[in-house]
Every structure is written in structure tokens, then in C-alpha cells.
Amino acid sequence: MAALDRANEPQTPVQLRPRIPSGDNSVWADVSPLLHAACQDLQEGDLIHGDNFNLYAAMSALEIMDPKMDSGMASTYYSLDEAIEKGAAPVPISADKTTDVRCIIDIMDHLLACEATWHKGHSLAQTVYSCLYLLRPERTSSHVLLHSYCQVIRATCKAVLSVVADARTHEEEDLFVMAYGLPLSGDGKERCLPLLNAVEETICRQLRASKTSSSKRRVSEDIEPLQNNPDLEEGYCKALLCRLRFRKHFYHLLMSMKRPQGGGLELAREHIASCISEIGHIRKSSDFLRASAPEMSEKNVENTTASGCQPIGFDASLNSRLSAPTPPRAIKIFCLEKALEYFVKLLHDLDVICSYSLDPSLEAALLFVVKFQKSQPDLISRAHLQLLLVQNGKLFGRYPMFSMITRAAGLPEAAENHEFQKNQLMVQLEQMVINLLKIICTNAAWQRRKLGKMLQDLRVIHVQLELAFKKEFGNTSNNENIGFKIFQHILVWLEEQTYWIAFRFLTVGFELELYADHDYCMVYWYIYIVLINLAEKKHLRIAMSSGAGKKKTKKKRDSLKDGGMNYQISDAVKFLQSQIYLAEGLGMMLAALRNECKIVPPQSPFSTEHEIFIQQFDLLLKACLPESISYQTYKESTAQANFSTLAMCDYFKVAHKMAKELKGNFANDPDTMAELGRIEQVAERNNIALTVISRLGSADPSMKISFTLCHHPFFATAIVKRS
């Protein structure tokens, strides 16, 4: 064995070992033969280890020479220097100017594909910075075209990185912000645009010159053509121009969006439009580029370049060690078409942000984000939105949080500057609202977790505020005092807000597919309870701010459900009511199915229905949302549900009717109109399903019932089939 090991040694380039110093007064003693002998003496499965050995910890050791774990494995080149010396990234790329231009376009395309891959969460080192030209900024300085492009790429990466890092929306996409050891800013910060503009200007002139007839071209002798082949001049000039202009506008766009207080949003929209139009030109240029590639390639969806050629000067393995401490990941760089699609989506998402009216209303801002999240925007646009929402602790950097809270709580403007805003509890509350705005900009999984945790904090602050309120004003009902009013309103608003978050927490669970079919019953039952409370608080808050708050009568949920007979019930509350009926109907229908053995809850000793209930709603229960809710209450209220009483059909009928009627009141609000339409549809379909089940009798063994979320993101529709 020892001899075998020796035989392998010539593969080791040199005996470098002696250069690694041993300790003072010590030497390196070869223990290979000893280890070999010891291994032979060991029994199968035996280990030699110390007292502190922990098998579990040992399992996490990185395995050397495993391509999935060992980022240091030597690949084609041992180092960047070696790669450059061996000509892996020549400058210029070719002595022939036509080839040079063609190769540069390939590099540009591949870089764009890398950039999209990076945005999707991979490490910068293994995507964009797999380009050897980017790693050594000084090397390209003699080649203006390549240099300007590399510079703007570096500057763009730096700008994008800083937005995401500042917003800290990247928890799940942690590889994104790792950039140590990479030359991000290049030589000068501001110099990337002038150079890019100069290059663009030159190519513009070359394009103009190429269009004039060859006789006239003599006149404009001073304009040196881009490359040698006059037939290709126009095509190459155009292909380069759209690529350069895309970069220019994209960089401008990022800079405009970064302006404080959303001051650059108008301008940003112009750049977005330009970027989208340049992407169109990039797509159009691909036929020409494919045709002029050295080997005519078929249109291949996998290509990262428009020409279909492999780009020169890329090696992801060279700096894979820079993405430590994580093991290297197998990264599939997007194909060019997918990258362009990604950028179009990103630009559309950014455009949605830029077209927001910056309405000074907390509620509007929260609803805007919720709506924005529906299109599943990616990391970059979410980070931009978050930075726009909260700047210097103010909404959009303009409106102090305290005045936003008092406004949301329906207080008069006089309250906005009340000294109460210096109260420690109010400062904490402001901070929580800021956190809330940030959290709802993150991805669904992280958002749900954080929202759940936040509920307890909100409850704590509510209790503290309530205590402070009692201490300050005792039992007097001096409701002319502005301080009294502020307390009273904010307490109600805070409760409403807490239930809104709880509602969002529950519904995001559908998006994340956290609920199984047999959990639906308890989920809808809980949604129903939360919605009841939300509607109650909202009604109270609206009533208070419209001055009707003085008539503090019992706001029982039954009275709410009467549909505004005794009180003036606002449309917003009526809207919630339609959802309440739908949730209650679904909960009861599912309970009846469970009670009549159509849905069998899991019987495993490790996950009883009770345990699932605790797992699903742990954070809500801990925050006492609402108080005195437990598995017991759930069991009791659903135990009697069955299909023999058709009463539950009414839930869907009422929901349907309410949604239909409300449509007239929300004619100016397309989002609510669409939501009402969906509620109407789900209620109607479920009503039909319920009638069918009742008629057939749920005992019919041929009947199969399933649920789908295709008509509404979280209200399921029952599908009844007979086999």
C-alpha cells in the first residue's frame, strides 16, 4: 500500500511539502506506513478518534475531491494568472477585427445570461465573475469596447448588490450578496457612463458610415469601420448598439430608483421603456448573428449567446473558492432567451413599483405590496420596493411613521404632531410598522415566518399601551381630550392591524402549500374566526373615526352579520363579511365531510388532529389571537356539522349574494372588483357542489370529493365526481 502511494507521487508536481513549516523544534514524520498498518488492525466499522468525537459533527465534514463539496479542486487552470498566461482571455480577443467583434458580442450575451442567473440567487463569483475579463479590470483598458462594457457590468453589479444588501430581503437567497474578493467597483466609480457614451457615439457614426454608399465612404475617410467586412458592418454595429444601450439604460434605471423619496421614479420609467425596447432589438439581432457565426448553428434554446457560439474568457471553476464557505454548486447558466425573459419580467415589476402613486397612507402601501407580491416578483424588484417604502424611518422617506399611524387610526390631523409620539411605546410601535413594511416585501416563506413571530410582539405592545392608557386616564371617559383619543384610536387600529397580519399569515400558507386536504377544515375555521375579529375591529375603527364611536354598543359578530340593519356598516366591512360567510361555509362543509367520513384525518400516533392544530396555529395561539381559542373550541363548533341540515348552503348563498351586491359599490376599484368576482364564483360553485352532495347523500361510496384552488388563491372550490 505504501509502495502504491509512492507510485502515485509523480502526479504531484513537486515536493512542495517542505515549504510548509512544521512547528518549532519539530519535524514532519511520515506516518503513512503506520496508518496503513493501523487500518489493517482495525475491525470493520471501527474508528480511531478522541473523546470529543461527535459522529454527527463529523458528518458535516467537507469531502475533499468530491466535486459537489470541494470547491478547491484544481480544474483546467490552477489560478487566474495561469489562465491568462495560457491565453484563456486574450486582449484583443482576435487580431482579426471581425472575429474580435463577433467574440465580444458573445461575451456580452453570456454575461447577460450570467447576470440573470445571479439575480435568481446564485453566487456572483460563479456567474457574472466567471468572466476572466471582469476579474482583471486593468487588462482590458487598451480595448475600449470591451473595457467600457466590463466597467458598466461591474458598476451595475455593485448597484444591484447594494440595493439587496441594504434591503436585507435576501435571507433565503444568501448566496446573492456574497462578493468578497471580487473587483466590484473597478477603477473609478463615476467613469463607466462617459466611456460607454463615447463608445456608443463612435459605433453610431460607424453605423451611419456603413449605410452611405461606398463612393461617399471615401469622404468620411476619418471614420474607421468597426471591422473589416463591409457586408457585416451594419449588422454588427446594430447588434453592439442595442447591447450597449441596454446596459446604459439599465444602469440609469438603477440609479434613478435609488434617488431619495422616490424622486427618480418618473425618469426610471422612461429608462425601463428604453430597456424593454433594446431587449427587442437584441432579440432581433440574433438571426444576423447566427448567420455570421463561423459554423452555422441551428437555433438552440440552450444557447447563452445569440450567435450560438461558446463565449471566450469564462471559467467558473477558477474562483469557485471565493464562494466559500458554501460548497460549490452546480450552476446552470440561463440560456439567452430565458435571461431576456427574466429581464423583461424584472423591468415590468420595477415599472409597477415606479408607477405607484406614493399615496401617503399606510393601508394603501400595505395593500399595494400584497398586490405586488401576487405576481411573484424576484429578489431585485422586492428589494427596490422595500427601499422605496422605508427611507430614514419614514414612509417613502417623506411621511413620518407616527403621522401615518395616526392617520390610519382615523385621528384628526392635530394628532400628528402630538407629543405622544415621543412616548417609548409609540417609538416601538413605529419600529414595528417599519418592520412590517419590510417583512411583507420578502419572499413568501420568510415573510410568513416573520409575520407569525411579529404577532406576539404586537400583542405585547397592545397590552402595554392598554396599561399606559388606563394609568393615564383611569376610568374617566374624557373623550374630548386629544391624548385620550389618540390612545383609544391607536389601540383599536393596532388590533385591526394584528388581525390583518394573522389573516395574511394564514392565507400565505396556501401559497406555500403548507396545508394538506385534511387540514383545510381547521384552516378555514380559523380564517373564519380571524376574519370575524378583523371585521369587528375594522368596523369599530371606522365607526370611531366617523364620530359614531361614542355609541359604544356591543359589537357582537351576530350583529355584524345582520348586514347593516342597525348600524351604518361600511363597504370595507361588508366586503370582509362576504369572505366570512365563504370561510364559514367552507369550514362547515369540510367538517361535515369529516364527520360523515368523507375526509379521514390522519390516524398516525405522531400527528393527531390535535397536534396538527397546534403545529398549524402555534404562533396564533401563543399570541392569543383571538383569546380563548383552542383545539377544544374548534372541535365543539364543528362536531355537529352534517349534510342532513341544508342550513350550511346558506353560507355560500349569502356570500354569493353579498359579493354580487357589493360590486356596485366598488366600481372604481378594479382590484376589489376582481376579488368580489372570484368570491362570487367560488361561492356559487361550492353551493352547487354542496347541493349535489346533499342530494346524493354523502354515504354514496361512488362519490369522490376533492378541492381545488384554481378559482381563488385561498378559498378552495369543491369538485364532486362519481366514479
Next chain:
Amino acid sequence: MEHEAEKSVQVQGGSSDSLESDPVSRVRKLLFRRMLIGIKDGRFFLGNFYCIDKQGNIILQDTVEYRSTRRSSPSPMEQRCIGLILIPSSCRTSCHVDVSLDEQLSLLSLNEK
């Protein structure tokens, strides 16, 4: 201070008269010592000897990786910390332990038996 000295520890030393000379016990005594392992692709790993199994796979703690920056020699070395690693016996080409001069003498004396 660098020591170019290198002496092989003889395997055959494991005669029956002393527990100390049993290879498994002797390897156990090497635990937590600084160990330098060379592998096939030319890299070296210097870390604390943590564990070895029957197949000869070694786990090192607090490891530093040394790699040359050129395929051709001689070339400068790069190093980085990589923590807990497992070196499969199949890619190991050399293995040395940091011992004091005295210890080395005693190891040698043991081997002479």
C-alpha cells in the same frame, strides 16, 4: 524554523512486548496532532488529526488548504481555511505528522525493536 528532515516510521515495529508498539494505539497517540496530508491533485491539507476509519479515510479539524497557483513548478502557494474536512484514502498521497525531535527519536527507538 524549517526542518527538511523526514524519517519514515517503520511499520514492522508492532511486536508483542509492548502496548505502545501496537499500531492502533500508536495512531491513537497521534490524535489532535498537526497532520499534513498531500493529495493527488497537488494540494496539501494541514489540520488537526481528528479521526481515521478502517478504510483509511481521515478527518482533519481546523484545516488550512495549500495549493500552488501554477501547474508548472516552482510556483507560489495560496492558502485558505476550510475547517472540518474528510480526505478519502483513495486520493491521499502522503501523510506526515508534526513531531518534536525527541519524539521522533523515541519513535525510531521503538521501531528498532
